[in-house]
Amino acid sequence: MSKKLLKWNEDRTLFPEKNSEGKIDVDYDSHKFMKIWHGPQHPGITGNMSLELTLLGDEVMDCETHVGYLHRGFEKLMERRKYIQCFPIVCRVAVPEPDFNEYCFASAMEELAGIEVPEAAEWLRTLVLEMSRLQSFLAWIGGQAGSLGQGIIGQWTIYLRDLILDRFEELTGGRIYHMYMLPGGVRGLLPDGFRERMTQNLDDIDKFMKDVKKVMFDNYVFKKRTVGMGVIDPAWINPFGITGPNARAAGVAKDVRKDNPYLKYPELDFEPVVGKDSDIYTRADVRRRDLLMTVDLIRQIMAKIPDKGDIRAKTPNVLHWKVPAGETYSRAECTRGEYGYYMVSDGTEYPRRINVRGPSYTHAVALLEKMIVNANIADVAGLMVSLHTYPPEIER
């Protein structure tokens, strides 16, 4: 850590001695160390995951991440399901942001099968992905503020997120698990009056986000606890596979929407949001600006999306769709970074192998273990949330 929040106690007799290299050896028998479990029920742990922390006073000496609390074996399940039967289960891989699973799964299949998705469906997919990003950011921002003691932000943003969920309900028929983008297209055009309601919601979000900026970001306490904390060294980005806002806050403009454009993103006007300092504050700010950019992108999409047109391409009968043999990797930019599906088909009605690349896997395990050492116990939750991780996508 580049900066310590609390001053050391001058009386070093309570603490273990440093060794010749200036480090402290962990010796549990000395009774000067304490091991505690942070999670899996801790509210600062986003989802079911836990950290096994070794503490010296209130300083973290060592950390081991534990996952596996919600392992449901999706990748294996999919090998025993026909392709269309995978469609209802992929969204469960990442609960708070399911649409990227649907999109990556569908687009991987379409690529292998050589299917072109109709224009209207492409726009609707772009819209749904951006709406999904928006609601996920709104949920996260409440978590970030809450982990540092600001409950009010979460109350506002969860309300805003519910407005987007209402729009999801209208468009897709579901609030959380939308099951909207199935291989070949989508399941419905925009309902009547959707544009007006969406525009109203976006205006509300814009208005609230101004207050969020004032209350959370222009806040002495928040700055004191986050500026200079939890810095990700730009040199770690490639070795650790860091993507999304975590990388962009370090000044690396990684964004799949620009680097490898998909759907209708080439027709939209935007620039990836980049930060500089790579600390918790910068990451939060990059996400806040990314959220506002998503609001702007949805406005652009709403202006261009067609009201009519085919919503699904002609595909083989889904009950026995044999996807041509081959392999592919399909990816998209979710709120946490690069989301991807690696799909292998052996030409039968069942996928041979599907591997889900959830960005949380690289962020929440090795990277967190590295960053958390020497942090104060009070900052662990804030640090973890600042990486924006969803354990379900670690355990596919």
Place this chain on the structure above:
Amino acid sequence: MTKLNDILSPFTAWKHVVREPVTIKDPLNREAADRYRGFHKNDISECIGCGTCESICQNAAIDLVPVDGVETKDGDSGLRPRVDYGRCCWCGLCVDVCTTNSLSLSNEYTWVDEDPDNFRFVPGAENKSWDNREKGYKKPGNGYELYSPVRESMEELEPEQRDQSFIEIVQGYSKEQAEKEADRCVECGICVATCPAHMGIPEYIKAIRNDDLNEGLRVLYDTNPLPEICGRICTHKCETVCSVGHHGDPLSIRWLKRYIADQNPAEEYKKILNTETLQPTGKKVAIIGSGPSGLSAAHYLALMGYQCTIYEKLPAAGGMMRFGIPEYRLPYDQLDKDINYILSLGVEIKYNMTIGKDITLEELNKQYDAVFSGTGLHMGRSTRVPGTDHPEVYQAVDLLRDIVLGNEVPVKEKIVVIGGGNVAMDITRSLARLQKQKFGKVDMLTTSLESEDIMPADREEVIEAREENAVIDPGWGPVEIETEGDKVKGLHVVKCLSVFDENRRFAPKFDEEQKKFFPADMVVESIGQGMDLSYLSEEFKEQLKMDPRGRILVNDDFQTSVDWLFAGGDMIQGPDVIHGIANGHKAAMGIDKYLSDK
């Protein structure tokens, strides 16, 4: 550096203290969005229990179960989906794949109940508060289909190419077309129950998808030894009930069957079907008539090791398939392909042998262990209106037979056909071809009692006949054939208002005021056929039990009241090829049972 703004700015939050609350006052009664995927609804009278919802459900949340008040019948399994809300994830794929569009989801999403078992229910059969809700998730339109509702088109000769010759009209599917068409199948199996022979239709369609046509042929021969023939002229009751046909075109099951048979070379049949060596039983069976039922019985008996001999009155095998169906629908080489394979199993045919004349039934009984009779319906029925005894009034079956035998067929410039079935269409289109050859033009008129919507002929037959310039004018009842000396002048008809009474009994009603006259040089009657049992001696007839309509009574094994005589085909059930094949198969098993017990 600490900014004063960073200390003052957070107090902005206080302005929200006076804001209106955003929570919903009564969340339990909040109505969901119009498209919300809530609880299931099923229009139980539309549903046919095809089970595609069950097969697509990845949670195994749907089971098909019997329901009170729903009977199993052709095109309806009698089962209805039961949904288990302990497993359902409300993905709505069951709605998307529903072939009848009977299944939908309402936008109701709250259901409180004390008994967990209640959450397993049959939508539509158990009354629920959301049954009449209009809102909810239905199958989307706008090109959204999980399987293609459109039939793969079949290449056919153009009317002008075909109306002068007897060349086969339907060209058959290419590999690509067949695989595309086979892909449309939802494998519900509704067709299997309706097919008289209970053919493994989804299995052979699957074999086409897997490009394993040898396997396809094996599936065909399990239940049908005449696939080339059935692949062309079957009455395809399977297609009538095909679940895909409820909202789209039914599968071309018949053409797919033909595709499998066409693609397998005749010389490899024995190898593919593993019939190169058969274990003889040493017992002999005589079969009368080489029509579909006789050939089918001979085939399955031969497989079981019986030595079969077919006695055929005419100089060629096939019965009505050869002498009733024109060559443009069923080419003789394809007919021979099926027949020759059956003969290659050791079946013998004695041609030009008339029972009762060349050999008696009693003699057959002495020479053979059992006898199967499938002599069919070869006697044309007459309308018996005045004038039908005139020499220029013909029977369709006689003319069709003469065309095949190469006998001279009378063809006049102006011909009227009475009848609305497939035989009427066959004779209309055959005579139209002969007219075109002889006079260079077609002047055929076909009239029937039945109006256009209830004409028994296949729809495509009527359409094709019209394409070949024959006039079809249905809905008239014949009154008299006007004759003048040795010439026919034409047919007088009156408007037929209805053919059947409310009990579906034949009781035509006419409007005597609406009259019409169809001028003609020749009239052909094609209103049905009767059986000819003259080969049975009077004493033998007395031993046989008959039903009131004069048909021979048989049991489930197609055994008559005389234990060594079995009977099947058109004279027992039908009239079509596939019933004959099914009868022959069942009779073969009945004969095997009878001879094994003997």
